[in-house]
Amino acid sequence: MTLEMVAARAGVARQTVSNAINSPELLRPQTLERVRRAIDELNYRPHRAAQALRTRASRLIGYGIRPSLGGVATPVLDEFLHAISDAADQAGYRVVLFSAPPDEELERYQQLLDEQGADGFVLSGTHRGDRRQAWLHKKGVPFVAFGRTWTGRDVGDWVDIDGAAGTAAAVRHLAALGHRDIGFLGWPKGSGAGDDRAQGWHDAMRDLGLPVRNRRVETPTDLALASQAADRLLDGGVTAVVAASDALAAGCYQALHRRGRTPGTDVAVVGFDDSPVATMLWPSLSSLAQPIEAVGRECMRLLLDRLNGVQREAEHVLLPPELIVRDSV
Amino acid sequence: MTLEMVAARAGVARQTVSNAINSPELLRPQTLERVRRAIDELNYRPHRAAQALRTRASRLIGYGIRPSLGGVATPVLDEFLHAISDAADQAGYRVVLFSAPPDEELERYQQLLDEQGADGFVLSGTHRGDRRQAWLHKKGVPFVAFGRTWTGRDVGDWVDIDGAAGTAAAVRHLAALGHRDIGFLGWPKGSGAGDDRAQGWHDAMRDLGLPVRNRRVETPTDLALASQAADRLLDGGVTAVVAASDALAAGCYQALHRRGRTPGTDVAVVGFDDSPVATMLWPSLSSLAQPIEAVGRECMRLLLDRLNGVQREAEHVLLPPELIVRDSV
DNA sequence: GCTCCTCCTTGGAGCGATCCAAATACTTCC
DNA sequence: GGAAGTATTTGGATCGCTCCAAGGAGGAGC
Structure with a gap:
């Protein structure tokens, strides 16, 4: 199923179908309608790799995971992944996981960038001495961190729990x-x-x-x-x-x-x-x-700005946790 | 950084570099060495999207996540994701997450397939009345499930805890x-x-x-x-x-x-x-x-077979949990 | 009726890789 | 030394999409 086939069915040119999807305002309403019907009938969806190749954007967001250290280390990671994955989906992005063992962490980020396997990154588990933020910032790669920049110069957007x-x-x-x-x-x-x-x-x-x-x-x-x-x-x-x-x-x-x-x-x-x-x-x-859902949403909001090339000062979001009172007090 | 640039540097043709990467046995040792050096010096990595477009394989594995239901539902998911992601990485694949709300679950799988956003799937949380296995099997899509086929005809590979x-x-x-x-x-x-x-x-x-x-x-x-x-x-x-x-x-x-x-x-x-x-x-x-690490490894082993087009009967792996004795007995 | 202008639509080129078949280099053997 | 055969290397075409610049349709104005 390709653009060409949809175009044939709608009786228009390839590019017109592309416009119907990416810049519908360019088409005359009746043409748009005709193309849309053809898209629906054929259940067409653009080929991601072809789009990525041409536009030089994978619409993928990288999330580096460290080897599990016994599980206890990341009690909230699960929920956070859910949250950013949901938010990314709604913006037409997806989250791609990659292993990032501490000793060759930056190499793995570099690799993903080299092969254009991701347009940006979400970091979590930021810590003292974390080199990722400065490194990504220097390279001009869009990213957002769940967790403050604890050391060094504060660079890039982050969202954290207060x-x-x-x-x-x-x-x-x-x-x-x-x-x-x-x-x-x-x-x-x-x-x-x-x-x-x-x-x-x-x-x-x-x-x-x-x-x-x-x-x-x-x-x-x-x-x-x-x-x-x-x-x-x-x-x-x-x-x-x-x-x-x-x-x-x-x-x-x-x-x-x-x-x-x-x-x-x-x-x-x-x-x-x-x-x-x-x-x-x-x-x-x-x-x-911790309002993890909100953290995920905010992270994606900030990251999408960067992915869309929005120029602005680094933004920091600090969300307060909520005290849940139970029998222990 | 493209094949062409590496080729220029090594003084060979584009295709020769491609062969150096994908079929090194075709090259004369000294040529191979020269090309490899050029690759190293330029720190070249193939463009994923271009590869995907040409080979019709994204080298991505889809993992559908349901909206979080309060968190308690999936205590082991975290570790499992780690495990399959690690195993996938080693085989040159990566795991891509996508939202799959129960009411339009299959549509989301279909979408990913249509846009060629994944070559295969890992399912988890299989349950009674789960339609995914039969659906994927019918379409001939490679997949493996963490969890048995609890209802209907038993189709496809799975790994489960006994x-x-x-x-x-x-x-x-x-x-x-x-x-x-x-x-x-x-x-x-x-x-x-x-x-x-x-x-x-x-x-x-x-x-x-x-x-x-x-x-x-x-x-x-x-x-x-x-x-x-x-x-x-x-x-x-x-x-x-x-x-x-x-x-x-x-x-x-x-x-x-x-x-x-x-x-x-x-x-x-x-x-x-x-x-x-x-x-x-x-x-x-x-x-x-639960030996989650092992489950992840086994899942990837079975899935890689399918992705590589290995023809064989459906395989089922049942791993025994280990009783950890503590103070409560 | 004709020109001019705007608005839509179109074909050609190219993103970076791999497939394929053809060209060249190197051996072997007489 | 040359023919035949094998081992390497090469250029052209192509995957499906979007960029670009050019082409065509339609309406306004004289």
Whole structure:
């Protein structure tokens, strides 16, 4: 099924059919109608590769995925992929996945560009020392990141969750319930998102005149270690804990269970991500839900601008997470 | 960067460069070496769209994703996507995502085929009444499914987890520990995977001469409902529960907690999927881990056969899950 | 009726690769 | 040394689409 065949059927030239699809305003209404009917009858769709070859645009958006690191690392990735894929589809684009192992990440991006396998990229999991943004920017490749530029010069568009606003909201909520001794269970310093979430807790505590000293502990995302870290907070006598993730909150649950205390009743706990785990824990975990759908939509909006050659300053979108209150507070 | 430019640099004809890439055995060693050097120096990569146009093969594999239904529905999808994407990359293919809302699912597959946007498909989440396999088979489109053909004539290749083997293993493990009263917490009849898992429990119980009557309850994946369903099992006096998913197992945990009993100590519980939740629950949940990496590899192996035009009978691969024993038994 | 102008429609060229068949280079053997 | 045969290399055509510039139809104005 080609343009030529549609043209024959409609009794017009090849180019006229092309115009009917790409610049319908050029055609006389009755011609347009005739061509459209032929397209419908034959169920014609342009050949993507031919379009791509001629227009030098694949209408594909690259999304580099790192090898799975045990699964826990990316609890929200799934939903995010859904969101950008949906949004891309509506704009006539599609998302193409490619493997990007950390050690040869940029080479893989380069490869996709060389073979014109993608017109732009969506990055996720941006981190300190991430070279992708600067690299893509320098090459003038359209891209958008889910996650801020944590280091170096801030280049390109990004969309991110306002982690600080989230943990601050959690602190205020807990303070309103009478808690004064609120600890923070976070990741080791140096991770962008983690530091951001810690900052929100810290600032909100300060604002409320609550003590922060010795009330912040750090741990990697390992349940046993997280649980031990939570122990240190509990030993310090906190009555509430804000965690940097639901996984860490689960570690806190374990620490409480071990000492025969009940989350929610004895010590309040708030997680982050509102992952499926939150409802499955007992008692159900209050958590900060990330508006992933909205993040995906915003990402595509910004990226489409760039793909369409819109010239504008870099735009940054910061979306607040929503505190979902459950039985743990 | 085109073939022509590489050819100019190497001092040969366009076609010779093409042969160097696609049929190196045709070239004289020294010519091959010269061309290869030119390719390296210029960092040349073939233009995908041009290749696709000429060879009528996009080297893209379609993966239709349904709108996210709240996230819980697909705990393993993430890992699976990683797996097939990695395997595809190694074979020179890439995975392209497209939205396939249930009501116009086949139209979207058709669209991708019409525009030659994919050479084959990977299906997941096959279910009773799934029309995709028969439809693709009839059209002669290469595809492979993660999940059996649950209804109708069994067509095409598939890879699946042997759910029955998994639950049977769980039952045998529990029986070996002395449990005789083992309940099954499953989904409503009619879901392929759910019935399969129930069957494994049922058959193993029979084999061991253990009672099954009134020891199987059904519930949708909703924590409150699952918890009530678990109550009915516990009221019946079971000493162990095998659940069709970790989410249902979590419901069982809640039922136990509510009546002041401890999972593992008072009643043994085994989940299914070995999702991140399993380690986060307290006590940690024993579960049946799906070898998703292997599923992905096998899927790609079968699909690549079809893409390469290998003629053979439909192949079915059934991989056993592995029982991960934790504190809940 | 004719010119001029605008609005639509059309054929030719080319995007970058591979298929194909023909041309050339190199061996082998007498 | 030359014919015959095989091994390499080459140029032309083509995939389906869009760019471009030129061609034709139709209407306004004199």
